[in-house]
Amino acid sequence: MSARETILKRLRERADGPLSAPESDFAVATNRGWSVEERLARFERLISSVHGEVLHLERDDWTQGLAQLLADKGVRHLALGKEHPVAVDARRALADSGIEMVDVDRDIEAWQREQFEQVDAGLTSTRGGIAETGSLWLWPTSDEPRLISLVPSIHIAVLDADALEDTFFDVVEAHGWAERMPTNALLISGPSKTADIEQTLAYGVHGPRELVVLVRHAGAPAGEKA
Amino acid sequence: MSVQTPGVYTYSPREFHRQAHDALGNPQIRANFRKAMDGLMTKRRDSFGDWDLEALRELGANIRLRALAKLPDLLEQLEANCKANGIRVHWAEDGDQACRIIREICQSHDARSVVKGKSMVSEEMHLNAHLEEVGIEALESDLGEYLVQLNEQTPSHIIMPAIHLNTDEISEILHDKTGIERSRDVDYMTAAARSQLRERFMAADVGVSGVNFAVAETGSLCLVENEGNGRMTTTVPPVHVAVTGIEKVVEHLRDVPPLYSLLTRSATGQHVTTYFNMISSPRKAGEHDGPKEVHLVLVDNGRSNIYQDDELLDTLRCIRCGACMNHCPVYTRVGGHTYGTTYPGPIGSILSPHLMGLEETKDLPTASSLCGACGEVCPVKIPIPDLLVRLRRESVGEGRGNVPGAGVKRTRKEAAAWKGFQWLATHPAIWRSGTAVAGKLKVLAPSRLGVWTEYRSAPKPAGTTLHALVKRHQASKAHEEER
Numbered sequence: 238m239s240a241r242e243t244i245l246k247r248l249r250e251r252a253d254g255p256l257s258a259p260e261s262d263f264a265v266a267t268n269r270g271w272s273v274e275e276r277l278a279r280f281e282r283l284i285s286s287v288h289g290e291v292l293h294l295e296r297d298d299w300t301q302g303l304a305q306l307l308a309d310k311g312v313r314h315l316a317l318g319k320e321h322p323v324a325v326d327a328r329r330a331l332a333d334s335g336i337e338m339v340d341v342d343r344d345i346e347a348w349q350r351e352q353f354e355q356v357d358a359g360l361t362s363t364r365g366g367i368a369e370t371g372s373l374w375l376w377p378t379s380d381e382p383r384l385i386s387l388v389p390s391i392h393i394a395v396l397d398a399d400a401l402e403d404t405f406f407d408v409v410e411a412h413g414w415a416e417r418m419p420t421n422a423l424l425i426s427g428p429s430k431t432a433d434i435e436q437t438l439a440y441g442v443h444g445p446r447e448l449v450v451l452v453r454h455a456g457a458p459a460g461e462k463a
Numbered sequence: 464m465s466v467q468t469p470g471v472y473t474y475s476p477r478e479f480h481r482q483a484h485d486a487l488g489n490p491q492i493r494a495n496f497r498k499a500m501d502g503l504m505t506k507r508r509d510s511f512g513d514w515d516l517e518a519l520r521e522l523g524a525n526i527r528l529r530a531l532a533k534l535p536d537l538l539e540q541l542e543a544n545c546k547a548n549g550i551r552v553h554w555a556e557d558g559d560q561a562c563r564i565i566r567e568i569c570q571s572h573d574a575r576s577v578v579k580g581k582s583m584v585s586e587e588m589h590l591n592a593h594l595e596e597v598g599i600e601a602l603e604s605d606l607g608e609y610l611v612q613l614n615e616q617t618p619s620h621i622i623m624p625a626i627h628l629n630t631d632e633i634s635e636i637l638h639d640k641t642g643i644e645r646s647r648d649v650d651y652m653t654a655a656a657r658s659q660l661r662e663r664f665m666a667a668d669v670g671v672s673g674v675n676f677a678v679a680e681t682g683s684l685c686l687v688e689n690e691g692n693g694r695m696t697t698t699v700p701p702v703h704v705a706v707t708g709i710e711k712v713v714e715h716l717r718d719v720p721p722l723y724s725l726l727t728r729s730a731t732g733q734h735v736t737t738y739f740n741m742i743s744s745p746r747k748a749g750e751h752d753g754p755k756e757v758h759l760v761l762v763d764n765g766r767s768n769i770y771q772d773d774e775l776l777d778t779l780r781c782i783r784c785g786a787c788m789n790h791c792p793v794y795t796r797v798g799g800h801t802y803g804t805t806y807p808g809p810i811g812s813i814l815s816p817h818l819m820g821l822e823e824t825k826d827l828p829t830a831s832s833l834c835g836a837c838g839e840v841c842p843v844k845i846p847i848p849d850l851l852v853r854l855r856r857e858s859v860g861e862g863r864g865n866v867p868g869a870g871v872k873r874t875r876k877e878a879a880a881w882k883g884f885q886w887l888a889t890h891p892a893i894w895r896s897g898t899a900v901a902g903k904l905k906v907l908a909p910s911r912l913g914v915w916t917e918y919r920s921a922p923k924p925a926g927t928t929l930h931a932l933v934k935r936h937q938a939s940k941a942h943e944e945e946r
Binding site: 264432442 | 495498499502514515518519522525526528529531532533534535538539554555556560604605606607610623624625626628629630633649650652653654656657660661665680681682683689690691692694695698699709715716717718719720721723724731733734735736737738739740741742743744745746747749750751752753761763767768770771772773776865
């Protein structure tokens with residue numbers, strides 16, 4: 238008998254007899270009922286508490302904010318996609334900035350060391366955000382592969398304010414994740430960190446040292462309205 | 464200063480008492496654990512502030528119970544969905560078989576270098592040593608695991624492997640083993656480890672990781688982490704091997720968010736970790752990164768045995784958060800290595816006897832004051848104190864005999880003594896006259912009772928029995944009322 242058959246047989250022929258499965262009540266994981274403002278405030282508070290930076294920008298000219306950010310951080314080499322509207326906008330706006338646009342639509346084998354050693358920042362879109370935990374959700378694609386949110390020292394993520402939802406459970410349910418899981422689905426909630434040295438927090442242990450979330454608002458940024 | 468921490472393999476659960484004695488006499492160990500556990504307990508409490516914790520624990524326990532109730536079906540469903548997604552699935556009855564499977568995967572790719580994300584199952588089956596025997600280097604990439612490996616130790620905590628080391632000790636290890644400057648600057652040390660490990664990620668032939676939750680419904684492997692080494696391990700090398708115990712499967716994707724909430728808050732008091740990494744397939748055509756091959760190794764190693772027994776089954780609900788050790792007064796004082804097992808603390812004391820047998824681990828179920836803290840904080844409501852008592856019964860042959868090595872602690876003398884006590888206590892007349900005689904003869908009571916009196920004074924029978932005292936008291940009260 239194979240290991241598989243042996244294990245399954247042992248489980249099926251359980252000495253104390255079959256078990257009955259309880260029903261689950263998921264109410265505690267959903268129904269937060271937050272307003273748009275509450276969601277945004279909560280998202281910002283939580284992601285800031287773990288060292289994430291949040292910038293509020295107007296949707297129409299968000300790339301100005303991006304350009305300013307890149308200048309402030311001294312970014313010379315920016316990895317980004319080509320097809321996603323975020324990448325298209327960014328490439329257009331940064332064309333004359335002197336910043337090198339690093340193409341990521343290449344198999345990693347061809348440029349692994351370049352990505353690890355020469356890219357200062359990765360720019361990605363996000364699919365949405367989670368207010369309860371201050372998280373971004375990303376489904377990397379061939380246009381925006383997995384490693385550009387991990388390898389460069391700075392990860393810049395673009396989030397539309399109206400794509401914030403209350404809880405992880407809500408996101409999984411509302412967007413039918415179970416029917417269409419991608420190769421890799423990610424929640425990102427801050428820059429890489431560790432507390433393995435005597436519980437002292439340090440950032441950027443393996444992944445990005447900085448995570449900057451550019452929150453795009455349809456009208457004037459909420460922060461300025463207040 | 465020098466780091467005088469004994470090497471890994473000197474710790475054994477057989478030597479629990481000696482090791483506990485040594486740890487208690489080591490002020491460094493005691494200070495390191497006390498400080499860390501105090502911090503973790505406070506953080507956990509704060510992180511559940513705005514939650515209905517009891518409702519969430521109820522749901523967590525319920526999800527795990529449902530998964531266990533359907534375990535064989537869910538494992539088959541997981542396998543079918545993983546296969547459909549292109550993930551290759553392997554089954555292993557024990558640790559050795561799992562090691563062989565992983566070694567063969569490595570050898571089929573001529574792998575010389577393996578980089579590892581944190582995996583307690585791989586510790587349980589001693590994967591690193593197994594790979595090293597055939598000339599494959601296995602490097603831990605979680606910072607804590609990396610430090611512990613550099614220091615030739617094993618983890619002392621399932622979530623914070625290097626919690627037994629303080630900053631000075633870590634500075635010394637990194638200086639000795641990697642040649643960086645001695646420094647108390649945590650950012651400097653972290654940056655040094657980052658650049659050392661980045662080279663290794665790029666060079667690794669295979670990445671080996673654990674799994675926090677395996678989702679049957681979608682064939683997805685979920686990994687929880689803060690550092691990003693898990694994502695590196697599962698994305699950079701051309702081959703990814705995930706290894707997990709068969710109990711880690713859950714039925715639906717919607718089961719995952721509540722368990723994830725419970726896990727991070729219970730473990731470190733974080734409302735969320737930096738990364739939640741869900742892997743459902745190898746690199747697809749047209750994608751530009753990620754491993755081209757993904758394997759899942761399902762390891763039994765004693766779990767299907769635990770599964771047979773209605774009471775012991777609860778052990779398998781565990782989501783490996785470590786809250787039970789963080790809150791354990793024994794763990795906090797003796798530290799993780801003292802247990803001499805892969806899983807220390809209360810969960811280790813109820814799990815290890817199944818993995819290693821009670822002959823090896825007979826002292827672990829008694830390494831508890833039964834204060835109940837572990838059961839109270841467990842996010843999936845495992846009745847750990849009850850299970851400790853059950854294993855104590857098993858170890859003296861008073862259980863159902865469902866644990867390997869059951870009865871190992873049974874002695875004829877002790878069994879007879881309890882039998883005698885039981886007989887006395889259920890025969891009131893003889894009990895009463897017996898206790899009265901004992902009271903009269905109290906000068907003859909022994910003052911030394913083996914280990915018991917090493918730190919305690921021996922009990923002396925009272926001159927007058929409680930029964931007699933109560934009777935006298937009631938009589939005098941009745942007398943007063945009459946007057």
